[in-house]
Amino acid sequence: MRGRLLVRKVLWSVVTVMVVITFNFFLFRVLPGDPAKAGVRDPRLSPAAVEAARIRFGLDKPVFLNTEGGSLFDSQYFHYLQALSEGDLGTSYAFNNRAVTSLIGNALRNTVWLVLPAQILSIGAGVALGLWAAYRRGTKIDVGALTFSLFMWALPTFFLGILLLFFGSRYLGFPSAGRVTIGANYANAFEQFWDIARHLFLPTLTFTLVLLGEYMLVMRSSVVEVFGEDYIQTAKAKGLSVFEIIRKHAFRNAMLPIVTLIALNLGFTVSGAIQVETVFSWPGLGKLTVDAVSQRDYPVLQGAFLLLAISVIAANLVAELLYLRLDPRVTEV
C-alpha cells in the first residue's frame, strides 16, 4: 500500500512539472509588445526584416493549437515542448545567439556550489543547536538561541549579505564580487581553488546564517514536543539514560518535521540564492535571473524560471519520499 503511495507522489510531481512548463510558456506570451521586435532590438529594421525575424523565431504560428490547417500540433506551444524534450531552451536575446541551455548550465553549477555546502552546514548546525537549546529549555542558552533565530528571521537575506560584504571587504580583505579575481593567473589548480573559495566564503556564510536560524527554531520546538510525549516517559521508566533516550527515541521522531521543513524551504532557498548572488555578484542562476529581468532577456528568464521551479519540485519529491521512509504511520497522501 505504501508502494502505491510512492507511485502517486511521483506521478503528482510529474503532473506539477507539466503544469509549470505550460504555465511558464503562456506567462511569457502575455508580454506586452511584439516579441519579434523585442528579440531583434534594432529599431531601424524594416518591416520585412522584422517579419523574417518573426518567422525565424517561429512566432508566426498559432499559439496553442493549430486549427488553420495541417497538423493540430503545429503550434508554438508544441514546438516549445518538442524543443524542451531535446534540451533546447532557445537563444538568448542579450548574449548574442548563445544557447540558453549553456548559459543556464554554467550558472546552475555555480549556484549548486553556493547552496549545497550552505544547506548541509545549516542543517547540521541547526539540528545540533536546536537539540541543545531544547534540552536546556528556559536557560540562557535557550534564550540566546531563540533570540538569534528571531533576528535571522527579521533580517532580510540581502541585507545580511550587504553587512557581511561591507565589513568583510573593507576590514577583512575578502573580495567584494564575482567568482574569481579578474585577470588572475594561477600557478596551479590549488591556487585557482583557493581564489574561488575566498570568493565563496562570504556568500556561503550569509546563506548558512539565514537558514541556520530557521532550522534551529524548528528543531527546538520539535524536540521539546517530542520530549513531552508519553513514550519518553516509558523510556525513562525502563531505566535508559538521558543520552540514550535522546539518541534512540527523541532524535528520530524530532527529525520528521525537519525533513518536511527542508522540503518547504526549497522555495526559500531559491529566493535566498537570488538575493545572495545579487549582492555578491556570484554568477549563479539567481543572478542570471535578475540580470535577465533588467535586460528583458525573455528566453533566459523563461529558461531560468523553469529550471528553478523544476529543481524545487524534484527536491521536494525527494524530501517527501524520505519522510515516507522515516515514518511508518503514513498511509495517506
Added chain:
Amino acid sequence: MLQLDDVSVTFGRPRSLSDVIARRPRSDVRAVDEVSLELRPGEVLAVVGESGCGKTTTANVIMGLLSPSAGRVLIRGENLAGLSGGELRRSRRKMQMVFQDPYESLNPRMTVGQIVAEPLQVHRAATGPELVRRVAIALDRAGLRPPERYLGVRPNELSGGQRQRVVIASALALEPDVLVADEPVSMLDVSIRADILNLLASLARDQGIAVVMITHDMSTVAAYSDRIAVMYLGRIVETGPTLSVLTTPSHPYTRALLSVVPVPHPSQRKPRIILSGETPDPGRIPAGCRFNPRCPLVFDRCRVDDPRLMPAGSPGHDAACWLVGG
C-alpha cells in the same frame, strides 16, 4: 412511539483506481444488519454491546442523522423516508441526543443559556421571552436550579456532572419524545453517576419520554433500564425485559458478557466465560451465525445458517441462537 423495522446500514468502502482495475469486489461494511427495535413512551431501553457492534450507528438512525440502506424507520406509524423535507425537520425535533463527553460536547465560548437555547433557535421554535421561558424550564427539568443562576455561566465553570445536566437540558429544550443517551455517564466519576442516571430514568417515568441508553456498562444497565437489546457485529442477538435477560441470559454471547463483568463483592467469584480473540472486523462478518467462531457452544448448523431472533422462554425475551429455537 418509534420503531425500527429490519433496518440495515451499509457503509461502502471507497475504492481506489487500482481496485477498480483489478476488479476487486466491493468490501462494504454492514454496520447494522436487519435490526428491529421498538421504543415505547416512559420506558428506558438499553442497547449494549462492545465496540464495533453497531450501537452508535443504530443511535444515529434513530436520531434521523443517518438513513438506513434497507428497512424502515417509523415515527408513530409514519415512515420517515416518505416525509417531505419540512416534515422531516419537524419530526427530527422530537428526537434528541445526550452525548458521552460533557467536557467536549459544549462549545467553550457559549454560555449555558445560549447552549440550551440553540436547538430552539436552529428549529425556529421560539423567540424572545418565550425562548427564555423554555430554556428556564429545560434547565429546571435537568436539575439545574435555580435556572437563572446558570444562564450566563460558561461550561468551564461547571463540574462534570453539571455539564452533563446542561447537555440534557439542551436536549429537553425542544420537548422531545425520544431521548438517545450515548454513554451518558462513562466519563463521569462513579460517585456522581447515580444522579444523572436517576434523572434520565425519571424523565422516562415521569415525563413519558422514550429513553434509549447506549452503553457498554452492563452494571449500569441492570439498575436503570426496563428493556435491553444486546448487539454483536450489527445484529441484535438478544432482547427482552432487563431482569429477564440478566437473570436468564439465553444467547451464549450474553452469557459470556455477563459472566466477565466484575462485581464489587469479593466473596462471589462466579465462573467466567472468557471468549478468545477479539470481535472480528465488521467488514468481514463470518458466514452463518456471526458469533460462531468464538462461541463456546457452537455446532454444525451455526456455521451455515444465520439465526433470527426467536422466543427464549419468557414473554418478550428473544435470542438469535439455534440452541434456543429451531
Added chain:
Amino acid sequence: MNFGRKLWAHRLGRIGVIMLGVSVVLAIFAPVLAPYDPEENIRPTIDDIYAGPSSEHPLGTDDAGYDVLSLLIYGSRVSLVVGFAGAIIALFIGGLIGLVAGFRGGKLGNGLMRFTDFFLVIPDLALQIVIVAIIGQSLQNIILVIGALGWTTTARLVRAQTLSVRERKFVTRARAVGGSDFYILRRHVFPQVLPLMLANTVLTVSLAILAESTLAFIGLGDPTVVSWGQMLNFAFNRGAVSAGAWWALITPGFAIVWVVLGVTLVGNALEDIVNPRQGRHHLEPEPIPRVVPLVGAAPTSALAMRNLVVEFVGADGTRSRAVDDVTFEVDKGEALGLVGESGCGKTTTMLAALRLLPPGGEIADGSVYLHGENVLALDEDSLRETRWTRMALVFQGAMNALNPVRSVQDQIVEAIRAHADIGQAEARVRAIELLELVGIDGDRGSEYPHQFSGGMRQRAMIALALACDPEVIVADEPTTALDVMIQAQVMELLDRLRRQLGMGMVLITHDLALVAETCDRVVVMYGGIVAEQGPVTEVFAAPKHPYTKLLLEAFPDLEEPERPLISIPGSPPRLDQLPPGCRFAPRCPYAFDRCHVEKPPAYPIGDRWEAACFLLDLPVGAALG
C-alpha cells in the same frame, strides 16, 4: 476575547507592540517628523553626496544628496502599507480557501489543497520577479502580487485548524441538534478558527514587508515611492560600499529589521495566546528528594511506601499537595488495588516510587523502599538500574506509550539490554518469548504500535513490563479504554502471570469491582490521602471509612440490580485549596466538629486494616457498622 490586554501582558508581545507603534507613528506623522521633504528637488554639490552624519543631516545623505533620516521616516509608509495590504489580501484568499477545503473536505477540499500545494512548490521570489517584470512595477501591482502569492501558508494553516475543529464534539452535537452546514460554520467553526487566522496574518505582514524590500532591492520596486529596499538598491549599486557610506547602507536595513521584528513579536505573542504551549517535558533536570533516615528495621516487603508526600509546583510558585502522608506495603505474590476517583493521587503515588514524576512534581517527604532499599536515596546510576528490574510499570496502552516509529519488539529488546549484558540476537529471542507469553504471535513483533489493536497494545505493554523480571508490577488503569471482554482477557492474563512469576502487583484503578475480583488487599485514596486500607474481603464487607462505604453504595452491582445507587454530593477538593481537617469532611454525612479541624490519623481496625476516620476514635458502637 480581550486580545489587547493579553497582548500587553505578554512580555515579548508588549515589546513588539511598542516597536510597531513607533513605526506606525513615524509613518503617519512623517511630514511633521521628517526634517526634509524627499519630494523636494535639490541640486546636490559634490559635498552633498554621501555626506556623513552631521548636525544638518543626523544620518548623512545618500548618493543624490537627500537626507537619509527623512527618507527612512517616509520609507516606513511604504513598508507598512504594503505589509498590511498584502497580508489582508492573503488573509482573504487563504482564509476562504482554507475554510472551504477544511470544512467541506472530499473532492473539493482535496482539489483546493492540490492547488495550494502547487503554489507552495513554486519558488515565490522567482515567480514574483517574473510577474512584476511582466505587469509593471507599480506599488499596486507589487501589493497584488505579494498578496496573490502569499496566501498559501495561511490556507494550509486554516485548513488544518478547520479540520481539527470540525471533528470536535461540540460541532458534532450542533449537527445532531439540526444545524445546517452554514450555521455550524458561522456559529461554531469560524469563531474557533479566527484567532489563529489573525495571529497568522500578523506574521504574514512581516513576510510581505520582507518581500517588498527584496523586490525593491533587486530593482523591481516602484520607482516613484521611497522605500527602504529602494534605498538599499541605490546605495548598493551606486558605490556606497566603496565610499564607506555606512549610513546610507546600514540604516535602511535596520529599519526593515525593526519593523519586521516588531510585527513578528506581536504575531508570536498572539499565537502564544491562542495556542498556549506547555513547553515542559520529561527530560528536565529533576530536584533531588530529601532522604528521611530509616527508623527501625528496613521493610522486608517488595514495595513499601512510608509517609510519602508529593507536591506540585505551579508556574507561579504555588504548591499543591497531590499526595499527603501515604503509607502502605506490597508483598511478593500479593495483589494490591489502589483505588480512587479522578485527582485522588493514585497514579502520582506510584510514579513517585520510581521518581518518574511529571515536570513540576517533587517528592517533598517520606520514603519509598524497594526490596529494602530507599529509592529516594539512590544516585542516578543506581536509580536507573533499579527501574524496571525491581519494579516495572504497565502504562495505559494508549497510542503514545510506545514510540510509534520503532517496532514493538525493538522496544522490548531495548529494555532487556539496558539491564543485562546480552547480545542483540539473544535479546530479540527473549522479546519474542515475552510477546508469546502474553498471547501475541511472535511474528508480529516487528510491526509498529499503530498496527496493533487496543487490546494487543495493552498486552505488549505487559510483555514490556516483564522484560527484566521485576518483583513488583504496577498496572495503571490497564483496562479503562478496553471493551469488557478484552478487559477480562487482559486481567486474566495479568493475574495468571502474577501468580506464575510470584510478583507483587499494584492495580491502579477507579473500578472497585475490578479490585474485588482480582486483588487481595485494597488501598482507598481520596484527595491525596489514604482513607482506608485492608484485606479486600473485610473492607468490602464492612467498610469503616465513610468514603469507602459511600463509594461502594454508588457502585452498581450486576447481581443486585434492584439496589438503588447513591451519589456523593459535591466534588473532590482542589489540591491547591485543601480543607483543614479531614479531606472528606465537607462531603461526609457522618462528619462532626473535630473532623473539620483536625486531620485524622490512621486507626488500626484489624490485621493490616486501618482507616483514617475519627469515628474510630469514639467509644465502641459509635463507629460505622
